[in-house]
Amino acid sequence: MTLELQKPRPIWQIMFSTHHTDVGLLYLISSLTFLFLGGSLALAIRAELFLPGSQIIADSMTFNRIFTVHGTTLIFLFIIPFASAVGNYYVPIMVRYKDMAYPKLNAIAFWMIPPAGVLIWLGFADFTWYATPPYSIISAPGPAADMWIFGLKILGISSVLGALNFVVTILKCKHPDMSIGQIPLLAWSFLSSSLIIIVAIPTFAAALLMLLTDRLGVSGFFNPAMGGDPIAYAHLFWFTFHPEVYVLVIPAIGMMYEIIPRFSRKPIYSYNSGIFAFVMLSLVGFSSWAHHMYATGMSFTEKTVFMVGTLAAVPASAMHVFNFVATMWNARIRFSTPMMWAVGGIALFFSAGAGGVVNSAMPLDFTTHDTYWVVGHFHLFVMGTIAFGSLGFLYYMFPYVTGRLYNETLGKIHFILAFIGTVLVFFTQHILGLYGMPRRIYDYPPIPEWIAMNQIASIGAMIIGTSMVIFLANMIYSAGKGKLADTDDPFGLGGKYYYPFEAKNPSH
Amino acid sequence: MKFLFGFLLIVAVLLALPAVDFVFAAGDEPGKYLDRRVVIWNLFYKMMTVAFTVGSVVSGTIIWQVWRFRESHPKAKPTSFEGTDW
Numbered sequence: 001m002t003l004e005l006q007k008p009r010p011i012w013q014i015m016f017s018t019h020h021t022d023v024g025l026l027y028l029i030s031s032l033t034f035l036f037l038g039g040s041l042a043l044a045i046r047a048e049l050f051l052p053g054s055q056i057i058a059d060s061m062t063f064n065r066i067f068t069v070h071g072t073t074l075i076f077l078f079i080i081p082f083a084s085a086v087g088n089y090y091v092p093i094m095v096r097y098k099d100m101a102y103p104k105l106n107a108i109a110f111w112m113i114p115p116a117g118v119l120i121w122l123g124f125a126d127f128t129w130y131a132t133p134p135y136s137i138i139s140a141p142g143p144a145a146d147m148w149i150f151g152l153k154i155l156g157i158s159s160v161l162g163a164l165n166f167v168v169t170i171l172k173c174k175h176p177d178m179s180i181g182q183i184p185l186l187a188w189s190f191l192s193s194s195l196i197i198i199v200a201i202p203t204f205a206a207a208l209l210m211l212l213t214d215r216l217g218v219s220g221f222f223n224p225a226m227g228g229d230p231i232a233y234a235h236l237f238w239f240t241f242h243p244e245v246y247v248l249v250i251p252a253i254g255m256m257y258e259i260i261p262r263f264s265r266k267p268i269y270s271y272n273s274g275i276f277a278f279v280m281l282s283l284v285g286f287s288s289w290a291h292h293m294y295a296t297g298m299s300f301t302e303k304t305v306f307m308v309g310t311l312a313a314v315p316a317s318a319m320h321v322f323n324f325v326a327t328m329w330n331a332r333i334r335f336s337t338p339m340m341w342a343v344g345g346i347a348l349f350f351s352a353g354a355g356g357v358v359n360s361a362m363p364l365d366f367t368t369h370d371t372y373w374v375v376g377h378f379h380l381f382v383m384g385t386i387a388f389g390s391l392g393f394l395y396y397m398f399p400y401v402t403g404r405l406y407n408e409t410l411g412k413i414h415f416i417l418a419f420i421g422t423v424l425v426f427f428t429q430h431i432l433g434l435y436g437m438p439r440r441i442y443d444y445p446p447i448p449e450w451i452a453m454n455q456i457a458s459i460g461a462m463i464i465g466t467s468m469v470i471f472l473a474n475m476i477y478s479a480g481k482g483k484l485a486d487t488d489d490p491f492g493l494g495g496k497y498y499y500p501f502e503a504k505n506p507s508h
Numbered sequence: 509m510k511f512l513f514g515f516l517l518i519v520a521v522l523l524a525l526p527a528v529d530f531v532f533a534a535g536d537e538p539g540k541y542l543d544r545r546v547v548i549w550n551l552f553y554k555m556m557t558v559a560f561t562v563g564s565v566v567s568g569t570i571i572w573q574v575w576r577f578r579e580s581h582p583k584a585k586p587t588s589f590e591g592t593d594w
Contacts, residue, residue, distance in 0.1 A: 265586070329577070331577050333573075333574075334579050350566050361551070367548060
């Protein structure tokens with residue numbers, strides 16, 4: 001059993017280690033730091049939108065900078081590194097190997113993240129996480145925009161290196177006695193999402209280079225004044241970032257596949273359908289990118305193809321939900337904190353998916369395009385599904401990492417407040433979108449319905465913020481002073497479930 | 509099991525039918541979309557009816573499971589896998 005915090009070591013020993021759990025711990029700490037940084041920007045946005053007119057943010061440019069860095073931080077510096085933290089801890093153990101396939105490469109992939117984060121935060125660009133051209137080429141102030149581009153470039157390389165490592169570890173380093181059809185679904189989720197990264201990211205890497213050379217004035221790929229086409233950038237961007245949605249959500253579902261059977265005290269209902277659904281999601285992720293672009297003048301045929309491609313994700317997603325529901329059937333479920341997050345995550349995953357089906361229907365997409373409906377929809381995914389799965393798993397792995405138990409009551413309060421807050425913010429934002437409020441605006445007219453719904457959303461955000469303070473206090477206090485955990489069975493479920501027979505990978 | 513598969517089949521049909529309608533509700537001509545506002549909102553309400561129906565069933569099932577299969581429920585009994593290395 002690897003207990004990171006029970007035997008204190010000099011910090012440099014962890015920082016310069018290439019052992020998978022040390023690198024996992026570094027990913028964990030860095031991703032949680034960025035979670036709080038990005039989350040504090042979200043609170044600033046919601047405080048600003050509490051009422052029409054200027055509240056706490058001086059001008060619209062600053063507001064644009066805040067939501068750009070908020071989105072970039074939480075997607076690239078929290079969600080993806082957090083998944084890498086979980087993968088680093090569990091994948092080698094699950095495939096019964098001593099470490100990741102390339103330990104040094106693993107450490108390098110992590111150490112690319114802090115400089116990238118520094119570039120993004122010191123630059124504080126203002127052109128949205130989409131780097132909207134032609135604004136990003138012609139008018140976006142430098143060096144912020146260039147720092148953002150370089151930051152994203154570094155993060156892309158880090159993601160690809162990490163993904164290659166996971167693929168090789170799972171496919172080539174798994175124990176010879178173990179077939180690919182025997183590795184746990186969490187490891188399968190990492191295999192699926194890593195393959196998506198390897199296929200998808202190079203396209204955006206090329207787009208970033210083209211954006212940079214356009215900004216330098218040596219090319220005009222996306223600059224209409226030089227004969228370029230901003231829509232070409234949209235295709236390149238969404239070819240990467242629609243599949244990237246699945247890169248974010250698939251590991252979170254994999255984490256639920258670890259938690260739900262464990263706390264239901266029975267195996268997953270259908271292991272094979274879980275694998276099938278992961279593979280399906282990985283494939284259809286590439287058949288739906290242009291549904292983000294219905295409003296760009298695509299032909300009817302193109303729109304129809306992408307609409308059907310998008311809807312193809314529904315059966316695979318439904319298979320996961322069905323699998324979870326069937327697993328919990330006739331079980332004896334212990335609702336410890338991780339299980340509460342996982343079950344809450346399933347409910348919100350379903351709601352977010354239902355909203356996605358509406359988005360994918362092209363006539364309706366024109367009604368909701370660039371409104372708060374879209375903001376509510378994707379936040380319900382990233383917060384309600386991905387963050388819920390991730391936070392649940394953080395509680396699940398807490399005894400494994402620290403050797404101590406977190407405070408169960410505080411964990412449950414954290415979940416309840418976060419669930420209420422999430423529903424208040426993001427369900428309300430869907431309705432706000434139907435009332436016509438555009439996204440990415442700093443101020444809005446004093447329409448009573450808009451004011452009321454913005455206030456509900458802002459109050460919800462404050463509730464989430466409060467829950468995160470409780471979470472932080474719980475983590476810090478329990479890591480040092482929490483009760484010692486029975487590391488074979490910290491949740492009292494019976495059996496050994498931290499793969500202890502393989503968890504003795506020596507430090508090196 | 510048969511009931512569940514039948515139910516899922518009905519849900520699939522309910523989802524597919526409005527999707528076909530949506531395809532033909534959209535035109536190619538720019539500027540025509542606003543003229544079709546009534547049709548689009550009508551489809552939206554149909555879609556929402558399906559979404560809320562399916563959502564209620566799924567959410568209701570999950571809520572009932574949380575209540576019925578919790579370990580403190582009077583009828584809770586150990587699963588056949590407890591105490592084994594599954």
